[in-house]
Amino acid sequence: MSDLPGYNTELQPERAPRWMEPLVEGVAHAHGHPDVQGVDIRGRGNTRPDGQRAAVLILLEGADTLSRQRPDDAAVLLTHRSPTMRSHSGQIAFPGGRMDSTDLNPVDAALREAWEETGLDRSSVTPVAELDPVHIQASGYPVYPVLGHWHTPGEVGVASPAETDEVFLTPIAELIDPANRLTVGWAGWSGPAFTVNDYLVWGFTAGLLSALIHESGWEQEWDRARTLDLHATLEKSRNNESHAPGVRFSR
Structure with a gap:
């Protein structure tokens, strides 16, 4: 199936399922x-001067009937x-990439990139x-995260082997599980991390x-309390990050 550039590019928060409402409300405070x-690294003078931007799609799957308190059967596409x-070689990431001049907005770019990387049908997403x-x-790009609901899940997979070698859904319950959460650090930086499918x-x-x-x-x-190297x-993971970690974070 080919992509539909310019289609389904407007945000529709009123169509979010009830279980996603706390997530949609939390977006305003997440930054x-x-x-x-x-x-x-906003304000540190590292933004690229050429105006390039990027967008990623945080795509969640889950039936409308899931609980607001804890949607155990929901999942996110990674x-x-x-x-x-x-x-970012070997890293776990949301589908996404640089915005093209033909993209109408970050939503259009995130859906296009998701189609290019995973074959996602944008008409199945709200x-x-x-x-x-x-x-x-690492890039200097401003990255626009777009939150979407996969209201009609379909087939996805590796559509661009040069960019990705695995596409999978991770249950939200696994991300919430304290056993899968940790803090990692390097050269004065530390941040949250998760273990999923033997990936970090x-x-x-x-x-x-x-x-x-x-x-x-x-x-x-x-x-x-504990920070791991x-x-x-x-x-110990199967990320196989050949340049790890070439990214320098704010400290």
Whole structure:
């Protein structure tokens, strides 16, 4: 199936299922959460001068009947970036990438990138919210996270092997589970992380997930007191991050 550029590009928060309402409401406060601020370098003079921007799609699947308090059967779509990529190689990421001049807005860009990477049918998605842009030091791009509900789940997979080598749904319950949460650190920086499918989710992706889980009220108490070495933790994972960690975060 081909993509539909320019289609389904307006936010429709009123169409979010009831269980996603706390998440949509929490978007307004997520950017101020420490876990997002830890990867945002706004005001540090590192934004690219060429005006390039990027967008990612935080796509959640779940039936309308799930509980607001804890949507145990909901899941989020994640990708494993190919270890041969020049940037963020081997990392777990949301579908996304640089905005093109033909993209109408960040929603259009996020849906296009998701189609290019996973084959996602944009007509199966309801875009419900957009977070403030996050500036990442590795690229200097302002990245616009777009929150969407996958109201009609369909087939997805690796559509661009040069960019991703695995596409999978991770249950929200696994991300909430304290047993899968940890803090990792490197060279004075530390931030939240998750273990899923023997992968380590850290950096930008983990920061957004952690902030959204907290702001939605779904978070459970987990051990924040211990910080594990990022390099050592990555070596035990199957990320295969060939440039790990080439990203420098705010300190």
